[in-house]
Amino acid sequence: MATDGVKIIDGDTAHDTYWGIMDLYDSGADFETIDNEFPLVQSEYIDDFDNEIYVTAIALALWEIGQMTTEKLTYVKKVIDKGACIQVWTEECDIKTGKQRQKELDKFWKKISNPCEKVRQRKKFRKITNLYFQPDDLLTFKLKDGNYGAVICISIGQYRGQCNYILVPTTYNSNIKPNVEDLKDKEILGRQIGSGYDQQTTKEMQPGIERIWNLTGKNCNFFFGVIQLAVDHKDFINFKDKFEKVGTLKIIEGLKNLGSFGYEENFERFEEIFLDLERHIEIFKYKKYPVKTLCDI
Numbered sequence: 001m002a003t004d005g006v007k008i009i010d011g012d013t014a015h016d017t018y019w020g021i022m023d024l025y026d027s028g029a030d031f032e033t034i035d036n037e038f039p040l041v042q043s044e045y046i047d048d049f050d051n052e053i054y055v056t057a058i059a060l061a062l063w064e065i066g067q068m069t070t071e072k073l074t075y076v077k078k079v080i081d082k083g084a085c086i087q088v089w090t091e092e093c094d095i096k097t098g099k100q101r102q103k104e105l106d107k108f109w110k111k112i113s114n115p116c117e118k119v120r121q122r123k124k125f126r127k128i129t130n131l132y133f134q135p136d137d138l139l140t141f142k143l144k145d146g147n148y149g150a151v152i153c154i155s156i157g158q159y160r161g162q163c164n165y166i167l168v169p170t171t172y173n174s175n176i177k178p179n180v181e182d183l184k185d186k187e188i189l190g191r192q193i194g195s196g197y198d199q200q201t202t203k204e205m206q207p208g209i210e211r212i213w214n215l216t217g218k219n220c221n222f223f224f225g226v227i228q229l230a231v232d233h234k235d236f237i238n239f240k241d242k243f244e245k246v247g248t249l250k251i252i253e254g255l256k257n258l259g260s261f262g263y264e265e266n267f268e269r270f271e272e273i274f275l276d277l278e279r280h281i282e283i284f285k286y287k288k289y290p291v292k293t294l295c296d297i
Helices: 012-026 031-037 048-064 070-081 084-092 095-112 199-205 209-216 267-274 277-284
Strands: 137-142 148-159 162-169 187-194 222-232 243-248 258-263 287-290
Touching (some): 012 048, 048 070, 137 267
Parallel strands (some): 222 258
């Protein structure tokens, strides 16, 4: 639990809590709804360490949007005074780390004890509509050795003004520009993910997973995820012309889960990956799965 950093917003719990509130706030939710979704006082929580992370993240968000009250401040101070995070970081890391958390809390308390002079306004994020490609587009690109590679755009995610094209690599490599038929005997890169559930629960949680299990011919129980290369819309504008749609190829929805994720900012990164795809697969321990198994064809 002490793997989070010592800052107020410096770990998964803090990020999810703070931005969860801000997402509701920016979407126009009223303050009662925000309080119901993210109650400052939890009826149950794992331990005092996690509660301090959660409560301080909420307190910062409430202070920024002008919803801090004397009653809430009293509760926040009560949680901080327990010193749970300071104790854990001191014991599991060192005294220096504990003191760093203390310093952060002191600054934080001084900040939220006074009214916020500039209350954060609700933000409106523009949804990008002039998309370069669409989900299920089969895209090809020519490498500097003269061969073509191919990726499938499985989705386009837009969150807080950022727009990402999620591309899944295939093993296509030829000096002939591909079409959908050419991909049917190729593979898609993915990986297995351990399941701590029983087999039936795993199947319910990932519809279509049996198609992957059947490849091994064994009594399997694992999740599956595809390798995802994300390209931001503002980066793609610089090299989108190197990609060409040559058809549509739809990966079964239940098999689009995340197996590995990385951001690619330029075409040079695609050449680095696809000019020696086998080496890339070996380094990152990816596996190849038949297009016919993963796709709705």
